[in-house]
Amino acid sequence: MTAAIYIETYGCQMNLADGELILGHMTSHGYVRTDDPEAADVILLNTCAIRERAEERVIGRLTDLARLKTRRRDLVLGMCGCMAQHHRAALIARVPALDLIVGPDAYRRLPTLLEAARLARTTNARDRDAPAVARTGAEVNPLVDVRLDPDETYADLPTARTPGSVRAWITIIRGCDKFCTFCVVPYVRGRERSLPAESVLAEVRAAAANGAREVVFLGQTVNAYRDGDCDLAALLRRAAEVPGILRLRFTSPHPADVSLELVRAMAEVPAVAPQIHLPVQSGSDAVLARMERGYTIADYRALVARLRDAIPEIAFSTDVIVGFPGESFADFDATYRLLEDIGYDHAFLFKYSARTLTKAARWEDSVPEDEKNRRLAHVIALQEKISATRNRRWIGRPVEVLVEGPARRSPDCVAGKTPQFTTAVVAAAAAPGTRLWATVTGATAHTLLATPIEAPEYAPGGRAPRAA
Known part of the structure; x- marks a missing residue:
């Protein structure tokens, strides 16, 4: 009987790519993809360990999915990815329904591991509280595989992309x-x-x-x-x-x-x-030095200037952490001013949370939580204004939009991305993958509104339109 596999991915784009890799590898071994966890024989959560909040979401989701085992005690529930690598011992205790814990370098062995987990689950199906993962000796148990492999790239494994x-x-x-x-x-x-x-x-x-x-x-x-x-x-x-x-x-x-x-x-x-994500993390040289980022703000500003000189219409996005250990009011103010000065099109803004194993986790978390929240709220409000201003500069100008599908809130429109990776909603009908030209008629902090036009003789940034 063919087994159905359901994969749910959390975190960054690399995790999305890993999810496609896992699915491609498993389908090449006879598994069939399902988008319904209720119909799955195997459920894998592909996880992220970068932020504490993401980890808590995964734990909550695992708890929900574990309830399926009250009806399907042969169901295999597994965790893959960075969180599996980072917290395997705690996970075994916290989520006893887990049958499989697999780190990012062990996906090649997933077919063998899953078959062993399914066999163990079937054998123990009479006991709803008997997971396939052992409670002791997890690091050597074959159903917990978190070995790092300095040579593994998965270059030869198939990838399952959405058609x-x-x-x-x-x-x-x-x-x-x-x-x-x-x-x-x-x-x-x-x-x-x-x-x-x-x-x-x-x-x-x-x-x-x-x-x-x-x-x-x-x-x-x-x-x-x-x-x-x-x-x-x-x-x-x-x-x-x-x-x-x-x-x-x-x-x-x-x-x-x-x-x-x-x-x-x-x-x-x-x-x-003409777009680049250039994580700055902080606008303070003192904080950057404690982060061991390897550059100063002067270095960073010079790079931004070099890129803007070479590519006038380039869009910048960034990552910023507020409340890092030792971040003073002056340090935070330097970050705030950097956001104003650079004028990022988009920014991913976070408050610091300690990650075990890291050097900073051994330091005093000196910024109180309420102060972290206050600083985060300030930079979010600032970036909303900056993004809106950056987007409004496109009003009245032609943009190229690569259509991704129907607009979620406007059924008579399509949505896609501009070269600057800004979402544009165009009052037109077009298939995904179509390249449209449109004039921007309105803008918010996150979206351009546009009407279709004929392709202009030039593209924003002085680039001629490229033939499909």
């Missing part, structure tokens, strides 16, 4: 060597290792054949990518030659390692979108 999906997320480098003091990623995903360029390009071609028109290269430090003499800039140039791909993006680069060659590739290759 007709406009955007494809392709991981090109796994792990991280930076060891920022707040970040758990090097501990749960291991050290950096790049996929072979030919493997990446094969994925790009497969995505294009599947209907993707935009490809996003992924890596925790994506600009550390290197396969022989092929770095990220060279990879972008080669990927731009794949027929059918209209746009290329990459995320997230580390600001300390953005090379001149990468800036040139962004400026010279029409398919590379």
Whole structure:
């Protein structure tokens, strides 16, 4: 009998890509995908450990899904990803219904692990409280696999992409060597290792054949990518030659390692979108030094200026953490002023939460929680104003929109992304993957409103429209 598998993914784009990898690997071993957990024989939660709030959401969801076992005691419930790697011992005690805990480097072994878990679950089906994962010796139990593998890239494993999906997320480098003091990623995903360029390009071609028109290269430090003499800039140039791909993006680069060659590739290759996610984390040099980020604010501002000079219409997004240990009022004010000065199109704003294993977790969490909340509210309010102002500058101008599907709140419209990765709602009917030109008629902090037009003779930023 064919087993149905349901995968629910939390967290960043790399987790989305890992979810597709897991699904592709499992379907190649005879499993069938289902989007209904009630119909699944196996449920896997693909998890994130970057923020405490994300972890609490996963625990709540696991508790809900565990109730299915009161009716389906042969159901296998597993956790994959960074949270599985980070908290495996606590998870066994906190969620006794878990049958399988698998870290990010163990997906290749999932078919074998799942079959063992299903056998154990079937054997113990009379006892609803007997999970397949042992209560003791979890680190050596074959149904808890969190071994880090310094060579694993999954370059040869199949990926299951949603048919007709406009955007494809392709991981090109796994792990991280930076060891920022707040970040758990090097501990749960291991050290950096790049996929072979030919493997990446094969994925790009497969995505294009599947209907993707935009490809996003992924890596925790994506600009550390290197396969022989092929770095990220060279990879972008080669990927731009794949027929059918209209746009290329990459995320997230580390600001300390953005090379001149990468800036040139962004400026010279029409398919590379004029947009970059450039995590700053703090506007204070003192805080950046404690974070061990490897750059100063002067360095960061110079990089922004270099990018804007090379690509006038470039859009910037960023990550910011407020309330980091030792962050003074002056430090926070420096972050606030940096947001004002740079004028980010989008920003992902967080309050600090300690992550076990990290260096900062050993320090006093000196900023009170209510003060963290106050600072976070201030930067959120500021960024809403900045994003609205940045979007309003497009009113009356033509934009290129890559259609992703019907607009959620406007059934007579379609929604998609501009080259700057801003959502645009266009009063038109068009299939996903269609490239429309439209004039912006209105804007909010998060969305452009537009009406369709004929393709202009030029594109924003001085780039000629690219043939499909």
